[in-house]
Amino acid sequence: MQNNKKTHQLNSSAALYVQHVTEKLARFQAILDATGFSEIVIGSGDTLMQFQDDMAYPFKANPYFKEWVPLNKRAGSFLQIAAGSSKPTLFLLCVEDIWHTAPQSLPAGFEDALNIVEYSTIAEVQQQLSSRHGGTAFINSTNSLSVAAESWNPEAVINQIDFQRLAKTPYEQDSVREASHLAARAHVAAYDAFMAGCSELEIAAAYLRACDQSENEMPYGIIAGVNEHAAVLHHHDLFKQRQTPRSFLLDAGVDVRGYASDITRTYAYDPASEFAAMIELLDSKQLELCAAGGIGKSPVDLQILSHRKIAEVLVEFGVITTSVDSAMDIDLTATFYPHGLGHHLGCNVHDKGSRFANAKGDPLPAPEKYPKLRNLAPMVANQIHTVEPGLYFIPSLLNKLRNSEFADTVNWSRINEFLPYGGIRIEDNIIVHADGSLENLTRDAFKGLSKQ
Numbered sequence: 011m012q013n014n015k016k017t018h019q020l021n022s023s024a025a026l027y028v029q030h031v032t033e034k035l036a037r038f039q040a041i042l043d044a045t046g047f048s049e050i051v052i053g054s055g056d057t058l059m060q061f062q063d064d065m066a067y068p069f070k071a072n073p074y075f076k077e078w079v080p081l082n083k084r085a086g087s088f089l090q091i092a093a094g095s096s097k098p099t100l101f102l103l104c105v106e107d108i109w110h111t112a113p114q115s116l117p118a119g120f121e122d123a124l125n126i127v128e129y130s131t132i133a134e135v136q137q138q139l140s141s142r143h144g145g146t147a148f149i150n151s152t153n154s155l156s157v158a159a160e161s162w163n164p165e166a167v168i169n170q171i172d173f174q175r176l177a178k179t180p181y182e183q184d185s186v187r188e189a190s191h192l193a194a195r196a197h198v199a200a201y202d203a204f205m206a207g208c209s210e211l212e213i214a215a216a217y218l219r220a221c222d223q224s225e226n227e228m229p230y231g232i233i234a235g236v237n238e239h240a241a242v243l244h245h246h247d248l249f250k251q252r253q254t255p256r257s258f259l260l261d262a263g264v265d266v267r268g269y270a271s272d273i274t275r276t277y278a279y280d281p282a283s284e285f286a287a288m289i290e291l292l293d294s295k296q297l298e299l300c301a302a303g304g305i306g307k308s309p310v311d312l313q314i315l316s317h318r319k320i321a322e323v324l325v326e327f328g329v330i331t332t333s334v335d336s337a338m339d340i341d342l343t344a345t346f347y348p349h350g351l352g353h354h355l356g357c358n359v360h361d362k363g364s365r366f367a368n369a370k371g372d373p374l375p376a377p378e379k380y381p382k383l384r385n386l387a388p389m390v391a392n393q394i395h396t397v398e399p400g401l402y403f404i405p406s407l408l409n410k411l412r413n414s415e416f417a418d419t420v421n422w423s424r425i426n427e428f429l430p431y432g433g434i435r436i437e438d439n440i441i442v443h444a445d446g447s448l449e450n451l452t453r454d455a456f457k458g459l460s461k462q
């Protein structure tokens with residue numbers, strides 16, 4: 011029974027993959043037409059050696075390659091997308107190697123979408139490059155095919171590729187959906203480890219075991235903050251010492267076929283604590299923010315709305331002593347919520363393309379109040395977004411506030427009560443469907459599990 015189910019899943023993702031490649035071919039044909047090149051060749055990247063050592067850094071294929079081919083461990087591969095061709099050609103490096111395990115291969119059925127050529131020297135790939143007018147645009151971290159400088163990562167091509175990425179194919183959506191299911195299960199295992207009093211490193215080990223992945227396979231480093239560490243936005247340096255548990259923030263995803271889920275949950279050890287109530291209120295605000303998205307909605311407007319929601323939580327818990335409106339006027343929430351509401355998600359965890367006004371790559375201006383905001387373009391159909399408001403008690407930012415003219419707009423004794431809990435972030439991944447509906451991949455993935 012189990013086997014049948016597995017076979018069915020493979021078949022359906024292979025069918026989706028064939029459809030994905032067809033759709034990407036049409037989009038890249040438009041890029042070739044717009045930029046005048048006769049082909050685009052994308053390299054997966056090269057193995058990078060550590061300085062003065064015979065050890066390599068862990069290899070990860072770049073997102074431009076992963077967008078086409080789910081081989082994220084295969085260095086030295088090239089995908090050739092030629093104008094007018096019905097299939098892209100995948101060049102795979104195949105040399106005798108007694109030191110390493112056999113290289114990663116494509117999932118069953120995926121090879122139908124590609125012409126596959128095995129090569130042993132780079133000259134064999136170079137011989138296949140287009141000699142037609144317009145020539146080859148080559149996308150890779152190094153110019154390993156020795157194309158002319160102006161044809162290596164041409165900005166016009168890169169911008170067009172980034173822009174078309176905004177709308178995700180059904181295959182891409184399915185990959186992030188599957189990555190959400192795997193990650194949700196692992197989040198619950200991590201929660202159980204936290205409640206058992208485990209160290210941050212032990213919690214991360216429980217997470218990896220539950221999703222059956224290695225640390226190098228994670229789409230980004232696991233952020234697992236117990237107690238005050240929940241206030242460190244990217245707490246990657248996980249502690250080995252066990253601590254008396256109060257709070258726990260876990261930001262971790264899973265990679266499926268090169269596509270990431272990106273999920274954050276925050277838990278209180280004591281469900282009767284005020285911090286638990288604060289998490290619950292922020293959770294309801296986060297759901298309101300998820301529902302506020304949609305086709306044509308501006309991430310900038312949502313960013314402003316998210317600051318209002320954070321102000322509402324701070325007022326409710328007596329952390330700030332001003333009204334929501336005056337907190338917005340003096341930008342008081344920036345002390346407690348110093349990051350963006352979310353980002354576009356895909357084969358880059360922070361996927362590209364959402365800063366552009368058009369396919370040419372003309373930049374959209376960031377709002378004056380949030381100059382670092384990267385998510386600027388109105389949402390489009392089939393885009394995947396993260397929604398991740400946060401509320402933290404970060405000592406360095408609080409010290410700045412204490413030394414500012416607005417020091418008396420907060421209740422410092424309340425802040426001292428919450429400081430030992432670090433902070434809260436709740437992050438879901440949402441598909442904005444073409445029919446206007448919103449699919450919350452993360453909430454769906456947690457349904458039926460023992461912890462949400």
Ligand SMILES: [Mn+2]
Pocket residue numbers: 272353396398437
């Ligand atoms: Mn995120």
